[in-house]
Amino acid sequence: MRKGFTMKSKKLFGVGAVVLALLLAGCASSKSDSASSTVKDFPTEDVAMNISWWGDQEAPGAKKWLNDTMALYTKAHPNITFTEVLQTTEGLMPAFAAAAAAKAGPDIQYFWGGIYAQQPGWDGNIVPISDYLSAEELSHYTNAQVEEGFQGKIWTAPWYVNPSFPLLVRKDILAANKLTTPKTWDELLKVCDVLSAKKITTIAGGVKDGWFGAWIYSMLGAQSISSQKEVISAVVGDTKFTDPNMAGWWTALADSKKHKCWNDDINSLELYQAQQRFVEGKAAMTITAGPDAPNFVKKAGGDDVAEIVAIPAWSDGPFAGKMGTSSQTLGVTSWSKYPQVAADFIAFGHTTERLNAWFADTGSLPADDRFDLTQVTSASTAALFAAALDGAPYLENFIPAQLDTDAIFKNVQLILKGTITPEQAAADTEATMEKIRKSDRKVVDNFTAWSK
Structure with missing residues (x-):
């Protein structure tokens, strides 16, 4: 293979x-x-x-x-x-x-x-x-x-x-702290500031096994592109992963770290381990696989307690504020x-x-x-389905798997540890992709053919 x-x-x-x-x-x-x-x-x-x-x-x-x-x-x-x-x-x-x-x-x-x-x-x-x-x-x-x-x-x-992938929000926790569901990135960072000051986790997650890093890339990275073909262009080397439309999301992620949006042990937990904290009311938000999101809402107490939304927009791109599909x-x-x-x-x-x-x-x-969508009676589930049917491209699906494991997984972990800068993360991603292109020319040929 x-x-x-x-x-x-x-x-x-x-x-x-x-x-x-x-x-x-x-x-x-x-x-x-x-x-x-x-x-x-x-x-x-x-x-x-x-x-x-x-x-x-x-x-x-x-x-x-x-x-x-x-x-x-x-x-x-x-x-x-x-x-x-x-x-x-x-x-x-x-x-x-x-x-x-x-x-x-x-x-x-x-x-x-x-x-x-x-x-x-x-x-x-x-x-x-x-x-x-x-x-x-x-x-x-x-x-x-x-x-x-x-x-x-x-x-x-x-x-x-x-x-891919919904943000689950506990309205009860936000309301108890005189907050509402954030609609923009700046609003999310302000929510993080308020909750972290009270020792409350805003978003529960885990990147130990890497997978969640790819989710974050897809949710944030899609906001600054207009088509998945821009990602494929960077894969084949016509553009670069250090270009602003490819690299801006690293800064948004670093800002979320700076504002203490995540649980302190995010690098010690695997993808699914932290999500239970949302169900237990120990975190205001979490991110989960779309098919399972309605079940999380039910476990948290139903539509009166929780809702399903897209990750807030940090960019003004056409996919900003949209869920991936x-x-x-x-x-x-x-x-x-x-x-x-x-x-x-x-x-x-x-x-x-x-x-x-x-x-x-x-x-x-x-x-x-x-x-037949009329059989969907839950408001949160109906909103989830509507978002998925009018969603953004899911970026992880348009890059080589090796780039995912060797660059995206690793650099998300390092950003959330605070040990590298956004610029370093973008540069390492581009360098990793260049190594892949040199080691397997068929990657370029196949991705080029795919984009046509």
């Missing part, structure tokens, strides 16, 4: 061989080359399909939905049976790396959007979903063209939308013997009944514009 599809953390590689055994044990698909773009007749022989996936972690209830969907599909097609392996967050990509190396394993594979769906296509490990589903069908799948489109093809099928996706592996069955199953998940069931089971937004 090429460096561009490195793991979100280098430690992730170690579990790949273990997880491959689980994949192969549950999979009856034989090794084969990718099918042609002409859909074959639906098979009449017994077919065993395997799904390797992630998502119940951020959209609780997804496992129930998937099990029900597999059972319903088998009821309609008795010769088709399924097994599924729910991967851990750290195991998802190593498992696929091991399967791709063996050219055996899942027929259907879960991918985050953008580069995490593009790179396996560039590497020949998945076939375009657009070879098996019609353009009309795919036109309904949220973010399919923006994140998964490549030179007229669409690699993977969006499954559900991940609003990304779709988590399902793809068909290049070694699957039955790609047409895999694609048909994915499309079955987009039928009206299954779209409604997804919302009922998870409370999150299916990635399909045919979903």
Whole structure:
């Protein structure tokens, strides 16, 4: 596998061989080359399909939905049976790396959007979903063209939308301190000043494992660009990550550190560890995965106590004050013997009944514009969905994974420790990207082709 599809953390590689055994044990698909773009007749022989996936972690209830969907599909097609392996967050990509190396394993594979769906296509490990589903069908799948489109093809099928990422606000804590939900960056910094003076955490977070740093980059970095193509331009070297539109967000982040917006132990906690403090009323705000945000509001006490908003605007760019939008996706592996069955199953998940069931089971937004939004009754959930459908590009999905791990993760941690300046963070990001360009020319070629 090429460096561009490195793991979100280098430690992730170690579990790949273990997880491959689980994949192969549950999979009856034989090794084969990718099918042609002409859909074959639906098979009449017994077919065993395997799904390797992630998502119940951020959209609780997804496992129930998937099990029900597999059972319903088998009821309609008795010769088709399924097994599924729910991967851990750290195991998802190593498992696929091991399967791709063996050219055996899942027929259907879960991918985050953008580069995490593009790179396996560039590497020949998945076939375009657009070879098996019609353009009309795919036109309904949220973010399919923006994140998964490549030179007229669409690699993977969006499954559900991940609003990226909402700021959860406890109105009760703010009101008790004579504050209101901030709308601008300056207002947020003033809230931080007031609460920190009273030893109250404004925003609870954790960057020990790096992931939250990428969230912060995407939320703040998008505010000073007008298109994701500006990010790709910096990736290929036409512009630089030290340019004002690429680097300004580092200053905003440093200002949040200066005004004590974060919990003091943010560098000692992992991504999800600090969020419980919001539920317990020990922090006024937190940031979480969009699909799980409505559940956090419920745990905190409901819409009367908490609300879901976009991170306040520090810039006047077209995406300032907007939430990012990304779709988590399902793809068909290049070694699957039955790609047409895999694609048909994915499309079955987009039928009206299954779209409604997804919302009922998870409370999150299916990635399909045919979903009836009138069934959403919670004000905070409705606002979240509306923000996601009119959102900003999720920047982490438009940079090489290695840049994420080697520059974004690290420099966010260092800014929040107060050990480097915004200028140093931007310079290191540019230097890291230059090293990646020199070590793997295909990064430039692939990203250039993607931008067209």
